[in-house]
Amino acid sequence: MFCARLWNHVTRVTKSQCLNHVQKNTIGTAFSPLLFKFSPCLFAEPLKKKKRIDPAILKAREERKKKKIEKQIRRLEKNARQLKPIEEIEVPWILIDEKSTRMRNVTSLSQEQEEERALLVKEWSRYKYRQHLEDLQQIDKMICSQQKALDELRAESEELYLEAIQIDPTLIPIEIEGPARTPAIKNYESPDGEYTDVSKKWI
Amino acid sequence: MYAKSFASFLRKWSKLPTALQSRGFCSSKPVCAKDVWDLLCAVCLERRPTLTTQLTDLESKFQKLLQDIEFENSYKSDYEVRKEKERKQAELLKKGELDSDTDVTVKTAQDLEDAYQDEFSKFQFAARQTDCDKRKDLKSLDRALDKYLVLVVNQKIGDDYRWILPQGLRENGETMRQTAERVLAERCGTKLQATFLGNAPCGFYKYKYPQSVRSSSKAVGAKVFFFKAWHIGGNVECSKTLIKDFKWLCTEDLNSTLQNDVYYNSVSQFLIVQ
Numbered sequence: 386m387f388c389a390r391l392w393n394h395v396t397r398v399t400k401s402q403c404l405n406h407v408q409k410n411t412i413g414t415a416f417s418p419l420l421f422k423f424s425p426c427l428f429a430e431p432l433k434k435k436k437r438i439d440p441a442i443l444k445a446r447e448e449r450k451k452k453k454i455e456k457q458i459r460r461l462e463k464n465a466r467q468l469k470p471i472e473e474i475e476v477p478w479i480l481i482d483e484k485s486t487r488m489r490n491v492t493s494l495s496q497e498q499e500e501e502r503a504l505l506v507k508e509w510s511r512y513k514y515r516q517h518l519e520d521l522q523q524i525d526k527m528i529c530s531q532q533k534a535l536d537e538l539r540a541e542s543e544e545l546y547l548e549a550i551q552i553d554p555t556l557i558p559i560e561i562e563g564p565a566r567t568p569a570i571k572n573y574e575s576p577d578g579e580y581t582d583v584s585k586k587w588i
Numbered sequence: 589m590y591a592k593s594f595a596s597f598l599r600k601w602s603k604l605p606t607a608l609q610s611r612g613f614c615s616s617k618p619v620c621a622k623d624v625w626d627l628l629c630a631v632c633l634e635r636r637p638t639l640t641t642q643l644t645d646l647e648s649k650f651q652k653l654l655q656d657i658e659f660e661n662s663y664k665s666d667y668e669v670r671k672e673k674e675r676k677q678a679e680l681l682k683k684g685e686l687d688s689d690t691d692v693t694v695k696t697a698q699d700l701e702d703a704y705q706d707e708f709s710k711f712q713f714a715a716r717q718t719d720c721d722k723r724k725d726l727k728s729l730d731r732a733l734d735k736y737l738v739l740v741v742n743q744k745i746g747d748d749y750r751w752i753l754p755q756g757l758r759e760n761g762e763t764m765r766q767t768a769e770r771v772l773a774e775r776c777g778t779k780l781q782a783t784f785l786g787n788a789p790c791g792f793y794k795y796k797y798p799q800s801v802r803s804s805s806k807a808v809g810a811k812v813f814f815f816k817a818w819h820i821g822g823n824v825e826c827s828k829t830l831i832k833d834f835k836w837l838c839t840e841d842l843n844s845t846l847q848n849d850v851y852y853n854s855v856s857q858f859l860i861v862q
Binding site for chain 1: 625627637638639640646649650653659660662663664669712713714715716718733734763764765783784785786787788789790791792794811813814854857858860861
């Protein structure tokens with residue numbers, strides 16, 4: 386079909402050209418490609434007839450969808466009320482049963498011992514209070530020192546001051562490894578430990 | 589009397605115009621021009637303690653008290669229950685009421701405990717006092733592990749060398765933080781790694797140059813801004829032209845080493861004293 390139409394087109398062109406005696410009879414795409422003109426072909430077929438569905442079935446389908454979603458919501462609500470147990474704060478039954486056997490028979494403290502303990506606690510609180518005051522003083526001193534430095538810098542140059550008060554993002558978050566009881570042993574190969582992970586997975 | 593003072597006033601007055609002339613264009617500017625100061629950055633490089641401090645007498649007493657209270661309030665553990673059970677079994681066995689083949693566990697809790705104790709006694713903890721502590725090697729970082737150490741250098745200032753925190757002049761176009769980083773790298777070598785704690789200076793100190801220097805340079809003196817940094821790794825390599833010597837000192841030893849009391853006072857403001 387496509388070829389036939391093309392052929393018609395070509396012959397029509399040649400005929401018209403011949404009538405006008407302007408161009409030669411030969412047709413080639415090499416020297417005058419503009420002579421080729423053809424309409425785009427249509428690839429399509431007639432539309433299908435729409436299928437009719439019973440409105441009752443449609444309704445039933447919608448209902449089923451609704452029910453499914455409702456069921457899911459109900460299930461989620463039920464789970465929401467169920468809290469994840471914290472095993473660490475639940476006393477195991479075995480300990481409650483064996484409480485009497487696991488009791489220590491500690492002799493009660495004498496008057497002197499209790500007095501001594503009370504005095505020690507008092508002394509400790511005084512010691513910690515003093516320590517706390519010293520810490521506060523130290524912090525105050527450092528802040529004062531920094532403020533003085535910043536004020537002096539501002540007096541010298543406003544730009545340098547503005548640069549100095551910028552936050553350094555590389556310091557946040559800061560990670561510090563705390564002091565240890567004894568130094569690390571050099572070239573120490575720690576023995577490989579094995580463990581089984583018994584912690585439960587909660588979703 | 590009156591005439592005399594009037595005469596001296598006249599004499600002063602007649603001097604005034606010549607003084608103004610010698611200042612050049614001073615009449616258009618404020619008479620008291622702002623002094624020019626050199627801006628210097630100094631680095632307070634700290635090695636943080638890696639060990640806890642020794643407990644004081646009171647601290648260890650209180651620690652023992654807490655442990656005692658904890659023990660009194662606790663219940664027996666599985667291990668203790670087992671140990672007790674086995675002890676009772678052993679007593680029964682002695683009396684001959686129990687058959688040794690069937691009812692006795694082979695490896696008792698006491699055996700296990702002995703094995704653990706044996707293993708523990710074989711383990712050697714590293715000493716809190718290192719070799720450098722014993723040698724009093726002030727250049728080593730492997731020293732006084734439970735204290736802060738601060739880097740102090742013997743730097744050339746003017747004509748003579750002084751013990752100070754490493755410092756240097758700010759160059760044009762630099763922020764103070766950049767100057768501090770450059771100063772540390774130039775004076776102590778590139779192997780020394782440090783983390784600077786923020787862009788802001790933590791302390792301030794200023795001093796005037798001696799008269800002989802003041803006439804040659806524009807500046808009246810120097811304003812030193814201290815920057816705090818933490819030591820990460822590596823040790824100092826002295827660049828001989830700038831620094832003659834260096835020491836890592838505890839904060840309590842600084843006072844005797846630093847150049848003078850005023851300098852020490854401004855440094856001690858931002859140091860952590862233990």
